Amino acid sequence: MIRVAIIGASGYTGAESIRILLRHSEAKLTYLTALPEECGPAEEVFPEFRGRCSLAIEPLDLEKLKKSADVALCCLPHKVSMQFVPELLRAGVKVVDFSADYRLKDVQVYEEFYKVTHTDTTHLSEAVYGLPELFRAKIRQARLIANPGCFPTGATLALAPLLKAGLVETDSIIVNAVTGTSGAGKTPSTKFHFPNMNENLFPYGIGTHRHTPEMEQIAAEVAGSPVQILFQPHAGPFDRGILSSVYCRPRRAVASDQLLPLYQNFYQGEPFVHVRKAAPGVKDVCGTNHCHIFPALVKGKVVVFSVIDNLVKGASGQAVQNMNILFGLRETMGLE
Numbered sequence: 001m002i003r004v005a006i007i008g009a010s011g012y013t014g015a016e017s018i019r020i021l022l023r024h025s026e027a028k029l030t031y032l033t034a035l036p037e038e039c040g041p042a043e044e045v046f047p048e049f050r051g052r053c054s055l056a057i058e059p060l061d062l063e064k065l066k067k068s069a070d071v072a073l074c075c076l077p078h079k080v081s082m083q084f085v086p087e088l089l090r091a092g093v094k095v096v097d098f099s100a101d102y103r104l105k106d107v108q109v110y111e112e113f114y115k116v117t118h119t120d121t122t123h124l125s126e127a128v129y130g131l132p133e134l135f136r137a138k139i140r141q142a143r144l145i146a147n148p149g150c151f152p153t154g155a156t157l158a159l160a161p162l163l164k165a166g167l168v169e170t171d172s173i174i175v176n177a178v179t180g181t182s183g184a185g186k187t188p189s190t191k192f193h194f195p196n197m198n199e200n201l202f203p204y205g206i207g208t209h210r211h212t213p214e215m216e217q218i219a220a221e222v223a224g225s226p227v228q229i230l231f232q233p234h235a236g237p238f239d240r241g242i243l244s245s246v247y248c249r250p251r252r253a254v255a256s257d258q259l260l261p262l263y264q265n266f267y268q269g270e271p272f273v274h275v276r277k278a279a280p281g282v283k284d285v286c287g288t289n290h291c292h293i294f295p296a297l298v299k300g301k302v303v304v305f306s307v308i309d310n311l312v313k314g315a316s317g318q319a320v321q322n323m324n325i326l327f328g329l330r331e332t333m334g335l336e
Helices: 012-021 062-068 081-090 107-114 132-140 150-165 211-223 256-266 312-326
Strands: 002-007 027-033 056-058 071-074 094-097 144-146 173-179 229-235 242-248 273-275 291-298 301-308
Touching: 002 012, 002 062, 012 027, 012 312, 027 062, 062 081, 071 081, 071 312, 081 094, 094 312, 107 211, 132 150, 132 312, 144 312, 150 173, 150 211, 150 229, 150 242, 150 256, 150 291, 150 301, 150 312, 211 229, 256 273, 256 291, 301 312
Parallel strands: 002 027, 002 071, 027 056, 071 094, 094 144, 173 229, 273 291
Antiparallel strands: 173 242, 242 301, 291 301
């Protein structure tokens, strides 16, 4: 039985991780932590866990965590995880980190987008990007997993077959995506307050969103050459889910009947990626670790639509998927 600690258990991804692990047959929650003002019995912090989780959410005690866990899911904000990850690794605890602290390999790019000095470049070099459909073999051998961002997960899964096959130009890709309000996190803000979000839709992070360099880094790794992506996120008036619309210019003539077989072959045997024959919607994947993809040819351009649940495949579900791979378990455990 794998002993699992969750650091930052009081947020949306922490709650989602608890929810998933409570139904996992080979993993046991042993330690839950949060800031002191957000602590208390888990069933009081999250009433949905009443009668299901007897653990308390406590202030972080690293020594206690080291003794009680084989793996830690770090549901911490960017800039915070790298303060704790080195000690966990030295103690022999494996880590799946939800922040961006270990995703970007270029320290200068990280510091430019996150406006902070990176303090753990030693472990940055060994972190494995945790998108199982592309990096499963590396994940198996790792002890530190950089869990992907939610937008990059949906966009990369939509792009990977095209980039691997060299079918599209890599200097003119557009990713247009809409996320639910949970993507902004649990901390209240005026912009995501109900009266502003209800019956509203708006773009944000115009030209500056932090997921852009992450998308470009992984896309370049798949393509084998630099990739430029124009990424524009939007926030929509729903709780959870991401719809990504990806637009690409073909390098050569592409027939519409080529696309579906290309995607079906690329994702053959993948338990959580489903290639559709019609455009999907966010309700199709809500509450699941699945990604639905539909590729199409429109006026000579390749357009790919993908949907994921931002809190599951875009965060906690993918983290558990990575944890299962790390410990040699069936990949779908806890996620069926």
